[in-house]
Amino acid sequence: MKGSIGPVELTYPFGERAVRALEAGDAVAISGRVYTGRDKFHKYIADGGRMPVDFRDGALYHCGPVVVREKGADGELRWSVRSAGPTTSVRENPYEPDFIAKSGVRIVIGKGGMDSATLAAMKRHGCVYVQAVGGAGALYAESVKRVAGVSLLDEFGAAEAVWHFDVVGFRGVVAMDSRGRSLFAEVAERSARALDELRSR
Template identity: 55%
Template sequence: MLLEAPFTEAKVRALRVGDVVEITGLLLTGRDAVHKYLHDGGTPPVELKNSIIYHCGPVVVKEKGKWVVKAAGPTTSIREEPYQGPLMEQYGIRGVIGKGGMGPKTLAACKKVGACYFHAVGGAAQVLAQKVVRVPAVHMLEEFGSPEAIWEFEVVKFPVVVTMDSHGDSLHAKVEAASSKALDRLIR
């Protein structure tokens, strides 16, 4: 199914765990440095209301004066678990794209704010980079370095799976619980 900008609460509330979604609109990359900066009270250099944050440290090079994305898969999201929930609530962030899933704090914020966690296929840097049609701007490049900067990615049909929804469901919690039982059978 499609999710197109503007990313409204109603559109995101309609999504459920297991949905394969293609996103069209603007994504903002943000990972460790950005999350810590915002959580410490730093001023966001871009509007975050109704935004989708992409946990990604891309390879971007300048060709003929234009930014070109050479690789842009997701990074592990759980590192942002201490920051993500509070930032979602403070700024009205509508979704997060990453890999590996996030914990109970983020899941609770998704429910409260009306947001989703979207899982991109980790390591699929080329399939995902192909969906970035334009890089309108970059922020905090000098301060944080290229992988940690806030890149604006205009994407078309960016493929993700909803693994945490705004109704309290988490695929990660389910798989963890089931595999935990299976492990017990194998080693206890």
């Protein structure tokens, strides 16, 4: 994928071959179905809860959106997404390797990256981690063209529910690929060496 112009377009369902072809550093634009799921959802699944939707060849987004219920021009009540940026992914480290194995998910979207156990699960099952831009909530809300549904809303509340988003051109960067590369690990190592040098000045 190196040397390609513009982002790599990925469309749901995300096939294993397309996902395994991605390399750390690739810019991507995701279109199609994306499900949100964060802290309460991960714990619920780990505790034996029923999978509310089918994640096979799908995308899981670590996100707690601002969503309001409002009347459209036709007078129908519908969900409107105001802001939908990523939340920090490390909190899901204890759950994600099992979740990847169990759900068949191909893309995990979040911010900050995940640990080596998750990286190993991604390599084994054919999954990548896409870094969304933390704080870019308005832009990501605009890429959500439709809220197709919501699961576990009563149980978890709006910020923790599993939202069914249909997105177009959702932007991110592949930060952990299915070949065992993590940009986060590389940057942490390089910056530690740079810090040593600054300290000895």
